[in-house]
Amino acid sequence: MNSVKKAFQELVRYPSAIAGLVSVFLLFALAAYAMIAIPYSQALLLWRGGEDVWYQNPKFAAPSWFNYFAKVKQPVSFVMDETSAGAEKVVEVGEQNTSRINITYTFDFSYDAFPQEILLYFDANYKEKQPFVSIYWLTPDERKIRISDFGVDSRQTFRISQDEKLVRRLSGLEPMQGLFVGEDGKTPLKGIYKLVIEGITFEEGSDINAEFVFHGTVYGLFGTDHQRRDLVVPMLWGAPVALAFGLIASLGTSVLTMIIAALGAWYGGWVDALIQRITEVNLVLPFFSILIMVGTFYSRSTWVILGTTVLLSIFTGGIKVYRSIFMQVKESTYIEAARAYGTSASRIIFVYMIPRMIPLLIPGVVSSVPAFVFLEATLAVLGLGDPVLPTWGRLINDAFTNGALYKGLYYWIMAPSILLMLSGLGFAMLGFALDRVFNPKLRDI
Amino acid sequence: MVMIAKSAEEKITGVSEANVKGDVLLSVRDLRVWFELRRFGFGHAGYVRAVDNVSFDLHYGEAVAVVGESGCGKSSLMKSILGLNKPTKGNILFEGKDINTFDTQNWHWYRRKVGYVQQDPYGALAPFMTVQRILEEPLIVHGVKNADEREQRVRKVMDEVKLSPADDFLSKYPHMLSGGQQQRVVIARAMVMEPKLIVADEPVSMLDASVRVEILKLLRGLQESHNLAMIYITHDLSTVRYFSERIFVMYAGNIVEKSPVKELLNNPSHPYTAALLTATSDPDSRNAETFKEIPPGEPPSLVSPPTGCRFHPRCSRKIDNLCDVEEPPEFEISAGHHAACWLYK
Numbered sequence: 001m002n003s004v005k006k007a008f009q010e011l012v013r014y015p016s017a018i019a020g021l022v023s024v025f026l027l028f029a030l031a032a033y034a035m036i037a038i039p040y041s042q043a044l045l046l047w048r049g050g051e052d053v054w055y056q057n058p059k060f061a062a063p064s065w066f067n068y069f070a071k072v073k074q075p076v077s078f079v080m081d082e083t084s085a086g087a088e089k090v091v092e093v094g095e096q097n098t099s100r101i102n103i104t105y106t107f108d109f110s111y112d113a114f115p116q117e118i119l120l121y122f123d124a125n126y127k128e129k130q131p132f133v134s135i136y137w138l139t140p141d142e143r144k145i146r147i148s149d150f151g152v153d154s155r156q157t158f159r160i161s162q163d164e165k166l167v168r169r170l171s172g173l174e175p176m177q178g179l180f181v182g183e184d185g186k187t188p189l190k191g192i193y194k195l196v197i198e199g200i201t202f203e204e205g206s207d208i209n210a211e212f213v214f215h216g217t218v219y220g221l222f223g224t225d226h227q228r229r230d231l232v233v234p235m236l237w238g239a240p241v242a243l244a245f246g247l248i249a250s251l252g253t254s255v256l257t258m259i260i261a262a263l264g265a266w267y268g269g270w271v272d273a274l275i276q277r278i279t280e281v282n283l284v285l286p287f288f289s290i291l292i293m294v295g296t297f298y299s300r301s302t303w304v305i306l307g308t309t310v311l312l313s314i315f316t317g318g319i320k321v322y323r324s325i326f327m328q329v330k331e332s333t334y335i336e337a338a339r340a341y342g343t344s345a346s347r348i349i350f351v352y353m354i355p356r357m358i359p360l361l362i363p364g365v366v367s368s369v370p371a372f373v374f375l376e377a378t379l380a381v382l383g384l385g386d387p388v389l390p391t392w393g394r395l396i397n398d399a400f401t402n403g404a405l406y407k408g409l410y411y412w413i414m415a416p417s418i419l420l421m422l423s424g425l426g427f428a429m430l431g432f433a434l435d436r437v438f439n440p441k442l443r444d445i
Numbered sequence: 446m447v448m449i450a451k452s453a454e455e456k457i458t459g460v461s462e463a464n465v466k467g468d469v470l471l472s473v474r475d476l477r478v479w480f481e482l483r484r485f486g487f488g489h490a491g492y493v494r495a496v497d498n499v500s501f502d503l504h505y506g507e508a509v510a511v512v513g514e515s516g517c518g519k520s521s522l523m524k525s526i527l528g529l530n531k532p533t534k535g536n537i538l539f540e541g542k543d544i545n546t547f548d549t550q551n552w553h554w555y556r557r558k559v560g561y562v563q564q565d566p567y568g569a570l571a572p573f574m575t576v577q578r579i580l581e582e583p584l585i586v587h588g589v590k591n592a593d594e595r596e597q598r599v600r601k602v603m604d605e606v607k608l609s610p611a612d613d614f615l616s617k618y619p620h621m622l623s624g625g626q627q628q629r630v631v632i633a634r635a636m637v638m639e640p641k642l643i644v645a646d647e648p649v650s651m652l653d654a655s656v657r658v659e660i661l662k663l664l665r666g667l668q669e670s671h672n673l674a675m676i677y678i679t680h681d682l683s684t685v686r687y688f689s690e691r692i693f694v695m696y697a698g699n700i701v702e703k704s705p706v707k708e709l710l711n712n713p714s715h716p717y718t719a720a721l722l723t724a725t726s727d728p729d730s731r732n733a734e735t736f737k738e739i740p741p742g743e744p745p746s747l748v749s750p751p752t753g754c755r756f757h758p759r760c761s762r763k764i765d766n767l768c769d770v771e772e773p774p775e776f777e778i779s780a781g782h783h784a785a786c787w788l789y790k
Contacts, residue, residue, distance in 0.1 A: 333568040337631075340527045341583040341638065342556035355573050 010437045017433030023426025031243050034236035046233045047390040054228035058116045058215035061224045062411045067111075075111040075216030082209060101131075101199040105212045110190040114176045116215040118160045120197070123209040124152040129202035133210075136198070137179055140191025145169070145179065152199070152208060223411050225395075226402045234390035235415060241391045242373045242423060245306055249372035253313040254365045258357055261319045262349045265326035275319065282315040291375075295384030302386040305379060309372065318364075322357065329353050359438035367431025370424030377420055392416035470674045471503040471526070471642060476535035478521045482748065493747045495521035497698040498535075505641070506672040508665070510685040510706075512721070513695030516744060519678045522695070523644050526676065527561055528552065539642075557587055560635030562645040562664070566627035566652075570619035576608075576630055577615040583638050598637060606633040606663060625656035629663070636667065642674045643667075649684060661687055682725045686710060691781070694718045697745050697755040703775075704782040714784040716740075717756050754787065762788060 011017045038046065046053060056079045064076045082089045086107055092100040124131050130151035135158075137145040148163050160166065161175045170178030182189035199208040222231035264272040294308050329335065330353065338352055379385055380393025381400065399405075399412040478496035481489065495518040503509055511519045524530040526537060528544060537544045539555060547555060563569035570579055580599040589595050603611040606629040619627055628648065635643055645664060649657040665688055668675045677689055685692055685706065692709045694702040694717065702715040713719040720740045740759040745751050751758055757768040767787050776789035 333563050333565055334571045336529060337561055337563060337569050337634065338571075338582065338586075339529055340556065340559070340561040341586060341634070342553055343582070343586050347586065352571060356571075358573075 007437055011433055014433040014436065016429040020426050020429030020431075020433060023422055024430055027239055027243060027423050027426060030236065031240035034240055038233060038236060043233055043237045043390060044388055047229065047237075047388070049227055049229045051228070054224075054230070055119075055121075056213050057219055057224045057228040057230060058217065059224060059226055059228050060407070060409055060412075061116075061215075061217055061219035062409070063221055063223045063415075064216075064218040065221070066218055066411070072112040073110070074113050074218040075109065075115040075214075077115075077216040077219045078107070078214050080105050080107070080212040080214075087212070097202065097204045099201050099206075101197075101201060101208050103197040103199070103208070103210055105195045107193055107214070108191070109180065109188070109193050111216070112187065113217060114180055114188055116217055117176065118179075118195075118215070119213040120158040120160070121211040121213065122152045122156040122158065123211070124154050124156070125205065125207040126154070126201065126203050127206075129206070131199050131201040131206055131208050133197050133199040133208065136196040138194035138196065139179070140189055140193065141183075147175075147195075222415050223409075225398055225412065231395065231412070231415065234392065234395045235419065237390045238392035238395065238416060238419065239423075241302065241386075241389055242376060242420070245302060245376040246369040246373040246423075246427070249306055249309050249313070249375075250365050250368045252310040253372075254318070254361055254368065256310070256314045257316075257318045258322050258354060258361060259349075260314060261322035262326050262353050262357075264319075265323050265330050266345060266349050266353070272323075275315070276323075279315040279319050282312065283317070285312075287312050291379060292382070292384060295379060300384055300387055302376070302389055302391075305376070305384075305386075309375065322360075325357065325360070326353055329356050363431050363435035363438055366427055366434055369427040369431075373420065373423055373427075377416075392420050468505050469502045470505045470507075470540060472501075472538045473503075473522075473526070474500050474536045474538070476500070476522070476525060476537065477533045478518070478525050478530055479533040491748050492533075494698050494750060495747060496525065496532075497750075499695075499698075499700050500535075501693060501700065501703060503642070503674050503676065505674055506668075507691070508668050508675040508677060508689040509691045509693060510677045510679060510689040511693045511695060512679055512682055512685060514680055514721075514744060516747070517695045518698040518747070519695050520646060523646055523676065523678050527559060527644055528555065553587065557638045558641045560638065560640035560643045562628075562632055562635045562643060562648045564647040564651055566624060566631045567619060569631050570627060572619055575616050575618055576603075576622075579619070579630060580634055580637055583634060587638060599633075602633045602637045605636060605667065606630075608633065623656075624652050625660060628652060628656075628660050632660075632664065632667070636671075639671075640673070642676070644676045644678070646678045647680070648677070650679070650681065657684065658687070664688070682710075682721060694721065697750055698747055699755060699785060701756065701786065702782075702784045704778075704784075708779065708782050712782075714778050714782065714789065715756075715786045716760050716762050716788075718784075754785075764788070 012021075034043075056077075058077050061077060062074065064074075067073045067076070080087050082103060086105060088102075088104045088106070090100075090102045090104075092102075094100060120135070122133070130153070132149070132151050134149040135147040137147050139145070146169065147160060147166055148158070150158075160179070163175060166175050167173070167178075173181065180188040180193075195212065197208070197210055201208065220230055220232060222235050224230055260275060264275040290312060291305060291308060295305060298304065335348060335352055338348055343352070376385075376391070377393030377396065380391055381397045383397055383401075385391055385394045385397060393416070395416040396413055399409065402409075402412075404410070404412040476496055476499045477494070479492040479494050482491050482493060484490040497518075499518075499522060501509075511522065513519050521530060525532045532545070539558065542551065544551075544555060574582070577596070577599060580602065581595045584595045584598060589598070599615075600611045603609065603614065608614050608626065608629050614622070614626070614630075619630070622630065632648075643664075648664065649660050652660060661684060664675070664677075667673060675689070677685075679685060689706060691703065691705055693700045694709075694715065696717050702709065702713070702718045704714070709718065710722065713722050717740070720738075724739060738761075740756075740761065742759045745755055745758065751769070753767070753769045753771050754760070754773050757763045760768065763769070764787055771787075773785045773787045775783045775785050777783050778789055
């Protein structure tokens with residue numbers, strides 16, 4: 001315990017170690033938060049998503065905080081229903097079971113760009129006679145534009161930009177431009193807009209509800225993708241997946257490599273020869289190609305890939321390094337003494353030889369985490385990522401296949417890439433510092 | 446508790462606690478330790494004859510020094526006795542039982558009976574274990590499960606090797622101790638199983654001159670108080686006279702002379718022993734003036750040793766057509782004093 005404290009005190013003398021510790025800690029915090037905020041099953045559901053889950057979001061929307069830095073303010077997405085502030089629903093009961101239902105949505109539009117789309121999700125209640133609605137648009141300069149009139153189905157989606165009559169009414173302009181354009185005919189007019197739905201129902205108890213969905217061009221913390229999915233989900237869930245993959249692969253590989261190297265060094269003879277030959281064969285086999293083959297022909301599950309990675313990484317150069325050190329440790333006189341008082345081979349390996357290597361193991365484990373995190377991401381980018389898990393690599397793959405860079409959607413690639421780089425950097429810095437603490441010979445280098 | 450353990454042990458091994466001074470504890474018969482040399486990893490290329498036809502008896506409570514220069518096979522002999530090397534030929538009998546026939550249980554028993562004190566105390570102690578852990582390890586290995594009993598035995602043995610107060614040392618790591626203290630821990634570890642035989646491989650050669658005598662006195666004291674048999678391996682004749690009853694002189698894998706200490710120091714019979722004694726330095730001002738006669742040449746190769754007596758190429762008293770042809774048997778010079786040399790035919 002005391003030595004752990006001492007090692008820690010020595011560690012924090014290095015600024016890079018502090019930076020590394022902070023980023024690794026933040027990464028763990030992010031992972032913990034992700035797992036608490038969005039439970040695993042829910043994350044999978046959200047990621048599978050589709051229009052039902054994500055209809056409220058625009059496609060390809062950049063993060064909304066871009067507006068703080070941009071000169072041209074992009075419209076932020078929002079959703080309103082009758083209960084929201086700015087919404088008003090007035091019901092007037094008339095004669096012969098008719099009633100007038102007026103719904104007014106008032107919102108402030110002070111952006112420099114046109115939105116993507118405005119949708120109305122109607123939810124009407126009737127038995128035989130359809131309610132009828134007329135939709136009007138009131139601009140800040142007090143023009144009143146009739147958008148459409150139609151009978152409402154029990155569930156109906158009305159997309160304003162797809163109304164061709166409206167296009168004609170707006171003298172050929174796309175509705176999203178025509179409804180917002182100012183006097184100059186180019187830039188949107190800022191101010192308070194109103195959307196008024198004047199509905200008439202023809203039955204007793206018949207009612208109209210409408211959800212007002214405004215698709216701006218920016219959304220949320222990380223924006224959205226081609227399937228309208230909120231990128232917060234994969235950005236958060238990428239952390240636990242990357243950490244689990246990196247740590248399990250790194251720890252599993254190092255510990256197993258060490259144990260196998262120790263067995264080989266201790267027993268020598270054909271055991272050692274076999275381990276060395278397997279290692280040499282494995283070293284010339286193309287690691288990545290085998291993983292791609294497993295991913296293509298067998299399973300793309302992260303856990304299968306993880307297992308394959310560990311198996312293929314055990315018999316690599318590390319086994320030679322550890323073996324050479326174990327050969328030396330094996331000959332040390334305290335092992336001879338242990339043999340002289342009758343210690344069994346397994347006890348010598350696990351109690352006498354391996355603890356000696358822990359100082360080498362810890363920095364090795366920490367500094368090889370980034371390699372495995374990147375490996376997982378690389379496979380995902382190549383389209384061999386887990387089909388159900390939301391991960392950073394998967395995000396980059398989606399961005400790539402949807403031409404994110406070509407379309408200028410940098411946020412889509414940058415956010416996961418930056419997180420990947422930061423996690424790699426954090427572990428690398430911590431690993432280098434640990435190496436210097438545990439292997440004092442490196443200090444002068 | 447200890448008593449019960451002991452009687453149980455007797456039942457297993459069938460050996461009674463004879464422990465009488467004068468009875469034979471360890472007997473080595475025609476021991477050969479040959480290491481095979483390999484060519485290209487599999488071809489046979491001869492043997493290194495580290496120990497060749499060595500026989501001797503060791504009695505209860507007796508201390509014997511094995512003397513010889515580096516590479517004469519004394520460490521290989523010791524490792525065979527400790528069961529770390531498999532003898533190529535010959536027998537080692539401990540309390541009448543041949544270690545070649547041992548099964549796991551016998552080995553377990555044997556390892557309790559034989560303690561091992563090494564040359565380099567720092568290397569002999571696992572650097573990541575505390576003193577307490579180091580001393581408890583043999584007890585753990587030999588199935589003392591009760592932690593309190595282990596600690597009690599550790600404290601007792603630490604007291605015996607004068608590592609006291611024990612509390613000051615229990616939680617320390619080897620690098621925090623001085624060389625003398627480290628060697629005391631090594632001795633304590635050898636003693637903790639209450640052995641009958643201690644094999645000490647140059648126990649003081651790595652220590653400061655100032656603590657050598659103390660460690661030797663400690664070993665001698667333990668040997669006498671516990672009636673231990675001891676094999677003390679050294680290349681330094683000057684420490685032998687404080688220590689043992691008998692001396693074995695080894696040369697190129699053979700024991701060339703066996704003798705009580707005083708007899709050997711006063712009357713070295715084998716020419717090699719004589720040369721070895723001459724080479725031992727004494728702080729005497731007259732030595733600066735005199736020229737010592739040292740045998741020419743170097744110790745022979747153990748792969749292809751000279752025929753006949755192995756010392757004959759360097760021997761000033763060589764008998765032609767005898768020493769270089771036939772290996773000398775042991776000749777008794779006086780009671781308990783044997784030399785393998787044709788001069789005493």
